[in-house]
Amino acid sequence: MPADLNPIDKAKFVAAKRAVDFVQDGMKLGLGTGSTAAWMVRCLAERVRDEGLRVTGVPTSRRTAELATSLGLDVRTLDEVRWLDLTIDGADEFDPNLNLIKGGGAALLQEKIVATASDQMIVIADAAKEVSRLGAFPLPVEVIPFGWQTTKALIEETLVSMDVLNREVSLRMNGERPLVTDEANHILDLHLGRIGNPRQLALVLNQIPGVVENGLFIDICDIVVIGEPDGKVSVRDINAGTVQDDQIHFAPTDNIFADPD
Numbered sequence: 001m002p003a004d005l006n007p008i009d010k011a012k013f014v015a016a017k018r019a020v021d022f023v024q025d026g027m028k029l030g031l032g033t034g035s036t037a038a039w040m041v042r043c044l045a046e047r048v049r050d051e052g053l054r055v056t057g058v059p060t061s062r063r064t065a066e067l068a069t070s071l072g073l074d075v076r077t078l079d080e081v082r083w084l085d086l087t088i089d090g091a092d093e094f095d096p097n098l099n100l101i102k103g104g105g106a107a108l109l110q111e112k113i114v115a116t117a118s119d120q121m122i123v124i125a126d127a128a129k130e131v132s133r134l135g136a137f138p139l140p141v142e143v144i145p146f147g148w149q150t151t152k153a154l155i156e157e158t159l160v161s162m163d164v165l166n167r168e169v170s171l172r173m174n175g176e177r178p179l180v181t182d183e184a185n186h187i188l189d190l191h192l193g194r195i196g197n198p199r200q201l202a203l204v205l206n207q208i209p210g211v212v213e214n215g216l217f218i219d220i221c222d223i224v225v226i227g228e229p230d231g232k233v234s235v236r237d238i239n240a241g242t243v244q245d246d247q248i249h250f251a252p253t254d255n256i257f258a259d260p261d
């Protein structure tokens with residue numbers, strides 16, 4: 001693995017490296033967003049170059065599209081490809097049922113559409129992302145800019161009606177201005193501490209006018225590949241209920257890995 005990485009990046013790298021083993025020739029792939037997904041795009045580009053693997057990639061953000069294009073991957077839109085074999089993406093948290101919080105990088109909307117259009121979703125994560133209950137990471141909710149303060153108030157009222165104790169809601173900023181997503185929306189972060197019923201919350205949030213999508217991914221992820229800084233990798237498969245442990249020893253020799261996201 002790249003020698004000068006910090007421990008968290010080493011863990012992300014080995015998870016990404018292992019997940020790319022699941023890719024087969026001819027697959028149509030969803031390409032996730034974030035620092036872990038950026039490692040996956042690089043590992044994929046390496047297999048394409050070294051093994052002649054043929055894959056088509058649908059990126060979940062402008063950032064990922066730029067990276068994948070710069071590495072020579074065949075990049076298409078979801079409308080060109082329609083249905084995908086596999087999506088590999090990062091996550092902010094995952095629980096024992098492999099339910100997720102995503103959207104720390106503000107890409108949750110495209111990520112959820114792409115993952116839902118895929119036969120299989122593999123999440124890649126460092127071990128620190130594993131939680132017994134979702135919610136320590138603030139839950140991102142994408143809202144349209146029009147009337148966002150009203151939408152925020154409606155979300156707060158909804159949280160009260162659901163007896164949620166911690167319910168601070170903040171508008172995500174980019175410097176002095178509200179952050180604008182790739183779909184020209186804003187993000188509200190819900191600081192909940194602990195989510196009692198993620199499935200119910202995901203459904204209720206999406207009923208509120210102005211909410212486009214929330215960052216809870218329920219029953220979407222099939223496999224989580226968990227990396228650790230020493231190269232240990234665990235593969236948790238929700239269907240097989242198994243955990244396989246592996247160790248990755250890998251020394252990339254070229255500039256595919258030169259400039260991590």
Ligand SMILES: O=C[C@H](O)[C@H](O)[C@H](O)COP(=O)(O)O
Pocket residue numbers: 032033034035036037089090091092101102103104105106107108111
């Ligand atoms: O919106 C961003 C995504 O959901 C990311 O996949 C998530 O935030 C994890 O990112 P990272 O791999 O950088 O921790």
